[in-house]
Amino acid sequence: MRLFPKEVESLWTLFTGPSIWAAHFLGCSIAVAVYCEKAGEAPITFAQMRLFLVLITLLALAGIVLSAWLAWRQWGFGSGDPPHDAPTREDRLLFQGFATLLLSGLSFVAVLFVAVPLVLIEACQP
Amino acid sequence: MTNCSKRKISGHLPIAVSLVLAGCTGSQSTLDPAGQEAAEVHHLFVVMVIGGGFIWLAVIGLLLHSCRGQRQTWSEEGAGRLIAWGGVAFPGVVLFALLVYAVWLMPSVRPWLARTVPEPTQIEVTGEQFWWRIRYPAEDGVAGFETSNELRLPVGERVAFSLRAADVIHSFWIPSLGGKMDMIPGRTNVLSLLPTRTGVFKAPCAEFCGTSHTYMAFSVVVMEREAYDDWRRKQASGHQPEGSEGERLFIHHGCAACHSVRGTTPVAALGPDLTHFAERETVGAGTLANTRENVGRFIRDPSAIKPGAQMPAFDMVPQGEIAAISEFLAGLR
Incomplete structure (x- = not known):
């Protein structure tokens, strides 16, 4: 049995990268907000909290890289040039692969941008 | 061309x-x-x-x-x-x-x-329409005191401010020193600053708070530690009564019902504290230069100078008596 199907023919793959970005953004913001609100009661320190968020970030980046690799495969590993605008099934697949690859790149950068404050933040503001 | x-x-x-x-x-x-x-x-x-x-x-x-x-x-x-x-x-x-x-x-x-910064002294600043209430804590044996519209700070020392608002949202901002931070009713926000050079700076209210928002500012005087300590001691000891005509009229016309002159009048907390008023740079929280004429103008009709000011007009008080009150205030050093 293959871990990943040979072909992915669903519009949902297009949203994988942005969805991971959104989930990471929400997850980090909510985690820090809840931690800071309950700082006195939380069983973990701020450093542990930060480490946890760094791990979440690495996980999100890995997910996006995987989505990008699948998209690259769908795009035929860059064998054809865009715009892939012929009204054929082949071109639709290639177009979707290319668009997913670009969105994955955007999501990767966006997750990094979200992670910067997590790394540099010092403490909860009273 | x-x-x-x-x-x-x-x-x-x-x-x-x-x-x-x-x-x-x-x-x-x-x-x-x-x-x-x-x-x-x-x-x-x-x-x-x-x-x-x-x-x-x-x-x-x-x-x-x-x-x-x-x-x-x-x-x-x-x-x-x-x-x-x-x-x-x-x-x-x-x-x-x-x-x-x-x-x-x-x-x-x-x-x-940051944990490396020592706990600084906290000065409490409250924004009110349209002036600033400033409360200094007791420090080094000198009692705490309240003043208004003029902040004095020692140079080279970190100071923290507890920022509050009495009525609507105001914002505390001293552009030359740093900031800004909103003052929100029901909340205490903390801001810390470190002045590095002596001088007199101006701090406007940075959040629209009503008709006289643009006339709501305070002066910041950054001083050497020694001068600052002298100033604090002087402020804490208040002002000794002189028994002057202006002082009598100040109490007679009800000014003392809202404004305190510590050591001279009973404690009143509705309006800005006026102890050592003559040392301040401005009248009406940064609105006019602190001169006798301007003090007289302000007493006669505050709303003409600061629209929406809470202080009522005292234009029924004879000119000579207003001049005597201005004279009394000009002597509060």
Whole structure:
């Protein structure tokens, strides 16, 4: 049995990268907000909290890289040039692969941008 | 363009440039920092302006380059590479670097969060329509006291402010020292600043708070520690009654029902404290210069000077008596 199907023919793959970005953004913001609100009661320190968020970030980046690799495969590993605008099934697949690859790149950068404050933040503001 | 209009422009240019540059200094300029936080923000501003300037020049240069005709056209591959590097990779890397730099600066702009900074003295500042209540804590055996519309700070020492609001949202901002931080009713926000140079600075309310929002400012006097200690001792000891006619009229006309002159009148907390009022730079929270004439004008009709001011007009008080009260206030040193 293959871990990943040979072909992915669903519009949902297009949203994988942005969805991971959104989930990471929400997850980090909510985690820090809840931690800071309950700082006195939380069983973990701020450093542990930060480490946890760094791990979440690495996980999100890995997910996006995987989505990008699948998209690259769908795009035929860059064998054809865009715009892939012929009204054929082949071109639709290639177009979707290319668009997913670009969105994955955007999501990767966006997750990094979200992670910067997590790394540099010092403490909860009273 | 004719020679005449060229001359006109070149004649006006120095005036225009000096007008623009005049905004770079002064007692209320973020471009002339006198505090650590303001210096950090100023540094960030300069880095961003210079960086943005270079990028602007590069983009405009590229635009001009592309507008020049009769040139060899770029290959599709070359153009694609330019878009990928110049339009994706470069902005991505530059924005990432700027974000890291700006976020990295944050702890130095909000340094009281760092554990290495000693617990600073907290001065309580409350925004009220349209003035500032300032309460100094007891320190080194000197009792705490309340004053208004003028903040005095020791140079080279970190000070923290507990910021509150009595009625609507105000905002505490001393552009030369750093900030700003909103003052929200029902909340206490904390801001810390480190003045690095002595001088007198101006701090306007930075959040629209009503009709006289623009007339709500306070002066900040940054002093050497010794002078600051003397000032604190003097403030804490209040003002001894003189038995003057102005003092009698101040109490007789009900001024003392709202304004305290510690040591002379009973404690009243409705309006700004007026102990050592004559030392202040301004009348009406940064509205007018502190002169006898202006004090008289303000007493006669505060709303004519500060629309919406809570203090009622005292235009029924004879001119001579207002002059005597102004004289009394001018003697509160």
